[in-house]
Amino acid sequence: MLRLPPAYRSYHVFQPRKLSKETLKSLPTHELLQTLGFVRQSQSGLVNWLPMGLRSLTKIENIIRRRMNNDGKAMEVQLSTLSPKSLWETTGRWSNTELxxxxxxxxxxxxxxPTCEEDITALMKNYISSYKDLPLLVYQITKKYRDELRPRGGLLRGREFLMKDAYSFATSKEEAIGIFERVNSVYAKIFTDLKIPFLSAWADSGDIGGDLSKEYHYIHPSGEDTLMKCEDCGMSSNVEKCESFPIENGEHLGDVDVQYTLSKDHGTLVCLYYPRGRQLNWNLALESLDHDLDSSIREKSNKDILEIFQESNEDVMFAKVLRVMDCRLNSRSNFPDFPLKQYLKNNFGKIDDVSLVDAIENEVCGSCNEGHLKAFKTIEVGHTFHLGTKYSKLLEAKFTDRENKSSIIEMGCFGIGVSRLLGAIGEITRDERGFRWPTSVAPYTVSVCVAPGNESLSHQIKEQLDMSFEDDVMYSFNDKMGLGARINYSHAIGIPICVIAGPKNWPNVELEIRGNNYGNESWKQEYETAKDTLKWQITGDKHIVPIESLRKVISIIARDL
Amino acid sequence: MLRLPPAYRSYHVFQPRKLSKETLKSLPTHELLQTLGFVRQSQSGLVNWLPMGLRSLTKIENIIRRRMNNDGKAMEVQLSTLSPKSLWETTGRWSNTELxxxxxxxxxxxxxxPTCEEDITALMKNYISSYKDLPLLVYQITKKYRDELRPRGGLLRGREFLMKDAYSFATSKEEAIGIFERVNSVYAKIFTDLKIPFLSAWADSGDIGGDLSKEYHYIHPSGEDTLMKCEDCGMSSNVEKCESFPIENGEHLGDVDVQYTLSKDHGTLVCLYYPRGRQLNWNLALESLDHDLDSSIREKSNKDILEIFQESNEDVMFAKVLRVMDCRLNSRSNFPDFPLKQYLKNNFGKIDDVSLVDAIENEVCGSCNEGHLKAFKTIEVGHTFHLGTKYSKLLEAKFTDRENKSSIIEMGCFGIGVSRLLGAIGEITRDERGFRWPTSVAPYTVSVCVAPGNESLSHQIKEQLDMSFEDDVMYSFNDKMGLGARINYSHAIGIPICVIAGPKNWPNVELEIRGNNYGNESWKQEYETAKDTLKWQITGDKHIVPIESLRKVISIIARDL
Incomplete structure (x- = not known):
């Protein structure tokens, strides 16, 4: 069941007094959200939600809550925002500087x-004792906190944000992966409900741990992520996790860069060679070496790495060296000097034919080895992880299995940035006239614009619409706004359907469609069968209908938006 | 529009495995809420909300939101939880040790x-420039934080709690009091919707400031507040704010206590004399002296007050002394020694005929001077304040009035403890069988209990009920519970209407009413007219109806509960 959006009363205090075309066109999205009265920043990275922004946020919450309950079979909880230090020390995350x-x-x-793996595990282990209690999926939609040093883009990366975080508890890896797949299918439904085209992609699980992870993205040039998609096999993957191969091996003839690193025991110096101008990809390096690399020294310079190597080995002359060559290099590439002055050739190893760098557009897909990759700039809006036992082991969350033995619970976690979604959808859908929300997010699905003085027409329209749309229609505008200003304002705040009424054409009214149907035009078919009964005419971009048909026509059109 | 409660899935992990009669009867309410799976304390004063508790909490939220929107004409916002120090320094509240x-x-x-006068004023002053923008009423339902040193009673006084806080902005005191009255009428509707008998009472506005304040209370012996109600004129007032008179003036013949204090300029020593054994009432003392008392030294001892007096006056012999006598005293009462050794009789003043002590039961009402007072122990659940300009002045929240002059905005603030309400209603309504929620708060209005193995009957009942009650019916019980255990569990978690079905009487089912109708028996009339059509029989406490009538009968009965 849902949290429906609050009603926005007939006060105009948050409506901007003036709106220039230039403002609507050029203001960054997070400032446009402020100017148009959705939110107001109180401090860097912190916002106050104004009535209209809260309506949109609540609509997104609703969509997520409905799908998590009905399709995800998940239970909603709400954990305390204050989490004790001891839990975070147990998992080693207290030192996180963003807490x-x-x-x-x-x-x-x-x-x-900032996320609740610790707290939910500590809570649920009180209620789970046997395999009969499992599997379980619980979630919450609550404010989260992250002390970002450089918060940016308003809702895209704030210090206080609304997040849906779900956690699964299962008896085995198979069962956990089953839930992982179920939640991913729920996510596909949620993002479909939101009506904005999205991509899902395999991803790196990063600091959160675990070994299976999927991300959900919106394609947009302002995005900070890069996604690679194979035109042949359809595989989508974050560039962090994407293996690619050059069109021809050994094609790189120029300079070669090297990154030194060490095996986990610090006994082997690993030299990662890759084409200058490309970006070394740590995940690919890890996979090439069966994960036998010390990730904790990943950020250090080559000089520091060599010092650590010399300190760790009595005589480096006898230590092992492993050279890993990106497959784009060849023997004629211009390699840098080797750093050790004395070494034994016998202790040298070499790996080539691997890919060590971030994929770029048009390279060959590492998944099918056939198709070519296409690159997209994207905004990440959701993430699912199979966690395994990382948290449950440290927090001793166990259950008694069928053989009456104590086992560690397998976990997963699943996030959606709820306030981030609003910022991202605003960014993606806006045009030169302002926002252009889908009905799933718009503060109202319909606005009713009449010239000042014709409020009685508004009332008659309200009587018609109340039964179907109740609180989802906006009737109130600032008294000082003329009809044109009202229509422009409705378009600027992104209401998908604008009803325009005046005494001249009454009882006919006009509909202007602001929403984007992304090619879904199911309304056309219904129009053909119903146009005569409903007296529904179309003139250019405008729909003209008698007031009695309005409710029906709006229902048909809204479905696509 | 409302935030509807989340669905509680068919998992039984939070259901207690065993429930003894003793547990249900004697466990303190905040522990019963834990045992029955409503909440779980994570740290002192902090709780995690479990699915069932969250359902109840959301129902209360809904009732408040609906009334605030529709009757209060209020706009919902959501302010950031993090508020900058500078705002609280401006209003002098940064030193509050409970922050x-x-x-x-x-x-x-x-x-x-912990409350948002500072933040809302700082926010709204950006949007208010002219008298045309006013009046405004905004509210939020958000988590609040108070570092109570001794959190107690779980939801009754937590360190993190859900509060509805509303704030009004007006052009004049009259307009502000108009909103104060409107919100109080909305509160009466909210508390009526919640179905638990309540009292409203005039109250002291305490640290929050302002001069008009009303509280909302539930009568219960475990309450920490005392309310006095006149049997004659009906005036209700918190004892902190209640003036009373003895049945006969001068009736106190025994020992007299004195509390010294000082006028605001520290030039006058004020001696407050009152009967030993009674509680001095600072609000009454303030009113007797036209508020010319230094409240900041209120907590100091008589010895300290005399020292401050001596330090503030060159020669105390020439300083003024004012003796204030509670009207219960007379000249034969046993007064303490006067503390100053030398004084001038000419500088002495005296006030008598005033009441200085907390009212007690059976004294005469100070409001009508006729009726006698009755005392009630109560739990406070709401509070409304007319604030005046206390915050708007300090935070420079101004508007331009009709005469084009800059004026300070008049404010009010209005709180309801949402999570506290759940704790209070639980405490008040529980009996020896567990909770006994009104339908307004119950996690489900209806439960359907069948013996294990008869789930198909459950499904048939679900088909009948879904249309009217959708997500408000509980069907799932632990497999191991027999029919009796299910009924007891339904009663323990306080579901108002329990439907019991078995193959023997099918297609008739039985209804057990657990909810309290507080004397509202509107169902009886409907029963008389509809019993034949609906084939609705009553046997003792039980209602027996055929499955086709179930939906109708439940609707009729639920209205009273």
């Missing part, structure tokens, strides 16, 4: 939760 | 908001 930390009057330390 | 305080990575200080 907001505080002490209470009794000097006990807490953080404001 | 949770934290610093971000850039060393900027914030508190977690």
């Amino acid at each position: 907001f930390k505080l002490k209470d009057a009794k000097k006990a330390s807490y953080c404001l939760t | 949770f305080k934290l610093k971000d990575a850039k060393k900027a200080s914030y508190c977690l908001t």
Whole structure:
């Protein structure tokens, strides 16, 4: 069941007094959200939600909640925002510099939760004792906190944000992956409900741990992520996780860069060679070496790595060296000097034919080895992880299995950035006239614009629409706005369907469609069968209908938007 | 529009495995809420909301949101939880020791908001420029934080709690009081919707400031507040604010206590004399002296007050002394020694005939001077304040009035403890069988209990009920529970209407009513007219109806519960 959006009363205090074309066209999206009265930034990375923004946010929440309940068979909970230090020390995450930390009057330390693996595991282990209690999927839609040093883009990366975070608990890896797949199918439904085209992609699971991870993205040039998609096999993957091969091996003739690193035991110096001008990809390097690399020294310079190597080995002359060559290199490439002055050739190893760098457009897909890759700039809006036992082991979350033995619970976690979605959809759908929300997100599906003085027409329209659309129609505008200003304002705040009424054509009214149907035109068929009964005419872009048909026509058109 | 409660899936993990009669009868309410799976305490004063508790909490939220939107004409917003130190320094509230305080990575200080006068005023002043923008009423339903040193009673006084806080902005005191009255009428509707008998009472506005304040209370012996109600004129008032008179003036013959205090300029020593054994009432003392008392030294001892007096006056012999006598005293009462050794009789003043102590039961009402007072122990659940310009002045929230002059905005604020309401209603309505929620708060209005193995009957009932009750019916029980255990569990978690079905009487089913109708028996009339059509029989406490009538009968009965 859903949290429906609050009603926006007939006050105009948050409506901008003036709106220039230039403002609507050129203001960055997070400023446009402020100017048009959706949110207002209170401090860097912190926003206050104004009535209209809260309506849109609540609509997104609804869509997620409905799908998680009905399709995900998930249970909604709400955890405390204050999480005790001890839990985060147990999992080794207390040192995270992005945690907001505080002490209470009794000097006990807490953080404001940025995510809840610790807390949910600590909670659920009280209720799980046997395999009969499993599997379970729980979720919450709550404010989260992250002390970003450089918050940017308003809702895209704030310090306080609304997140849907779900957590699964299962008896086995297979069962956990079953839930992982179920949640991914729920996510596909959620993003379909939101009506904005999206991509899902295999991804790196990063600091959160686990070994199976999928991301959900919107394609947009302002995005910070890069997604590679194979035109042949359809595989989509974050560039962080994407293997690619050059059209021809050994095609790189120029300079070669090297990154040194060490095996986990620091006994082997690993030299990663790759074409200058390309970006080394740590995930690919890890896979080439069966994960036997010390990731903790990943950010260090070559000089520091060599020092650590010399400190770790009594005599480097006898130490092992492994040279890993990106497959784009060949023997004529211009390699840098080798750093060690004395070494034994016998201790040298070599791996080639692997790909060590970020994929670029038109390279060959590493998944099918046939298709060519296409690159997209994207905004990430959701992420699913199979976690395994990373948290449950440290927090001792166990169950008794069928053989009456104590086992560690297998977990997964699944996030959607709810406030981030609003920022991302705003960014993607806006045009030179302002926002252009899908009905799933628009603060109202319909606006009713009459010239000042014709409010009685508004009332008659309201009587017609109330039964189907109730609170989802906006009738109130600033008294000072003329009809044209009202229509422009309705278009600027992105209401998908604008009803325009005046005494001249009454009882006919005009509909202007602002929403984008992304090619879904199911209304056309219904129009053909119903146009005579409904007296529904189309003139250019405008629909003209008598007031009695309005409710029906709006229902038909709205379905596509 | 409303936030509807989340669905509770068919998992039984939060259902207690065993429930003894003793547990249900004697466990304190906040522990019963835990045992029955509504909430679970994570740390002192902090709770995690489990699915069933979240359903109940959301129902209360809904009732408040609906009334605030539709009757209050209020706009919903959501402010950031992190509020900057500078705002709280401006209003002098940063020193509050119950603020949770934290610093971000850039060393900027914030508190977690316990209430939002500062933030809402700082926000709204950006949108208010003219008298035409006013009046406005905005509200939010958000988590609030208070670092209580001694959190108690679970939801009754937590460190993190859900609060509805509303704020009004007006051009004049009259307009502000108009909104104050409107919100109080909305509160009466909200508390009526919640179905639990309540009292409203005039109250002291305490630290929050302002001079007009009303509280909403539930009568219950476990309450921490005391309310006095006149049996004659009906006036209700918190004892903190209640003036009373003895049945006969001068009736106190025994010992007299004195509390010294000082006028605001510290030039007058004020001696407050009152009967030993009674509680001095500072609000009454303030009113007796036209508020010319220094409230900041209120908590100090007589010895300290005399020292301050001596330090503030060159020669106390020439300083003024004012003796204030509670009207219960007379000249034969046993007064304490006067503390000053030398004084001038000419500088002495005296006030008598005033009431200085907390009212007690059976005294005469100070409001009508006729009726006698009755005392009630109560739990406070709502509070409304006319604030005046206390916050708007300090935060420079101004508007341009009709005469084009700059004026300070008049404000009010209005709170309801949402999570506290759940704790209070649980405490008040529970009996020896567990909770006994009204339908307004119950996690489900209806439960359907069948013996294990008869799930097909459940499905047939579901088909009948879905149209009217959708997600408000509980069908799922732990497989291991027999029919009796299911009924007991339904009663324990306080579901108002329990439907019991078995193959023997099918297609007739039985209804057990657990909810309290508080004397509302509107169903009886409907029963008389509809019993034949609906084939609705009553046997003792039980209703027996055929499955086709079930939906109708439940609708009729639920209205009273």
